[in-house]
Amino acid sequence: MQYWLVKSEPDAFSIDDLAACPNQTDHWDGIRNYQARNFMRDDMKIGDKVFFYHSNCKPPGIVGIARVASKPYPDHTAFDSNEKYYDAKSDPDNPRWIMVDIQLVRHLKRMISLEELKQHADALDGLRLIQRGMRLSIMPVDKAHWDYILRLEKRKR
DNA sequence: GCCAACGTTGGC
DNA sequence: GCCAACGTTGGC
Numbered sequence: 001m002q003y004w005l006v007k008s009e010p011d012a013f014s015i016d017d018l019a020a021c022p023n024q025t026d027h028w029d030g031i032r033n034y035q036a037r038n039f040m041r042d043d044m045k046i047g048d049k050v051f052f053y054h055s056n057c058k059p060p061g062i063v064g065i066a067r068v069a070s071k072p073y074p075d076h077t078a079f080d081s082n083e084k085y086y087d088a089k090s091d092p093d094n095p096r097w098i099m100v101d102i103q104l105v106r107h108l109k110r111m112i113s114l115e116e117l118k119q120h121a122d123a124l125d126g127l128r129l130i131q132r133g134m135r136l137s138i139m140p141v142d143k144a145h146w147d148y149i150l151r152l153e154k155r156k157r
Numbered sequence: 158g159c160c161a162a163c164g165t166t167g168g169c
Numbered sequence: 170g171c172c173a174a175c176g177t178t179g180g181c
Contacts, residue, residue, distance in 0.1 A: 009179090033164080056179050114180080133162040135178050 002043060003141040005051040005062070005129055006102070015052050015064045015107060024104040025069050029077045030085040032097060036138040040100055043140070044068050050102060051141060051149070053129070054111075061113035062149065070101035108153050116152065123148050 006028065008014065018026055031037055045068065052064040074095035077083040090096035118130050128139045141149075 007179090035164095058181095060180070133178095135163065137178090 002045065002048045003050075003143055003146040004039070004044065004048060004068075005053055005139050005141050006066075007053045007055040007137045009056045010054045011057070014054065015104065018052070018064075018066065018102065018104045019107075021104075025101050027070075027075075027099050028102045029075050029099045031075065031099060031137065032078075032085055032087065033137060036136055037098060039138050039140065041072050041098055044072065044100055046071065049105070049146070051146075052104075055137075059111070059113045059115060061111040061116070062108060063111050064107045065105040066102045067105050068100050069103040072098040072100050075099040110153065112149055112152055117149070120148070120152065 013026075018024060028040075031040065048068040050066040050068060051062045052066050053062050054060055074092070075085075075090075075097040077085045078087040078090035078095065078097040079092050080086055081088075085097075087097060114130070117124060117127070121130060124130060124145050126142065127145045128134050128136060
């Protein structure tokens with residue numbers, strides 16, 4: 001089993017939006033970055049755990065845990081010119097973009113902010129999220145980092 | 158709103 | 170295949 005972190009802008013799709021979905025599950029569409037796509041396509045497995053991260057908000061941080069709930073399948077929003085993430089170059093017969101379903105497991109008891117994570121840069125060395133200029137919207141998380149962050153959750157700041 | 162970082166595009 | 174221009178991300 002692998003561990004991941006996915007970013008979402010809460011203005012667009014927050015963890016509460018996920019919680020409100022049927023079965024607390026939704027498809028993770030709109031990924032238009034090859035590196036992120038390759039992670040989904042090649043490495044994500046059903047049951048993998050996922051940190052749900054709120055980006056581009058104040059403050060940014062990890063707000064919950066989800067799980068991968070499907071195998072990868074074509075991202076149909078790439079085929080629809082009315083969609084924000086339409087991509088004319090994605091051929092339905094050979095889809096360029098894919099997605100997986102994500103199911104909410106639980107909210108964290110408290111947000112672990114990006115600022116707090118950066119304060120633990122030594123223990124979290126190698127965590128891509130806290131590296132400079134890291135824009136990937138899907139990234140792997142080491143199990144040691146995953147466990148460490150969950151221990152942070154239990155602490156009071 | 159600013160701007161650094163970084164991915165993509167397209168002319169050559 | 171190089172690389173300048175451009176667009177996007179996302180913290181601040």
